Amino acid sequence: MTPTPSIITDEKIIKYNIKTLDFDIEDELKARSIPFTSWGRILVTSATNQYTYNFSDDATASEIEKNLVKNEVIKGPRVIIVWSNAIKPVLSSKIELLKDYSLEIVTEDWDFWIFGDHWILEKYHEGELILINFDSTLKSFL
Known part of the structure; x- marks a missing residue:
């Protein structure tokens, strides 16, 4: 049985x-x-348009993610959320989910990747959120 992320209602x-x-x-x-x-x-290479945000706990990581959406640093109509636990389903949702439920997304698993149309946000459990911006559109983006 596939575990359902706690964020799903x-x-x-x-x-x-x-x-x-x-x-x-x-x-x-x-x-x-x-x-x-x-x-x-x-x-990440020197050619990559990237930003690293350091955090010491999930609450701080959640606030960083929420502010990236609120301030439109990351934007778009939809996002794809992938957690490191491969048996959890990959979700597609409106971007507002990131702002409204950032703590739940951050604490669902150790690491995650959130894909937007022209960006990727990676949470690495050792205290880094990495935002990568690029010009190419996400191949599988809905």
């Missing part, structure tokens, strides 16, 4: 138009020519 499914996706993070990163490690960390 019938009300949120409707309000944020949450859907589960068949999405392969490695295929997506390869399609966008973004290098990554065998354990899934994005390898």
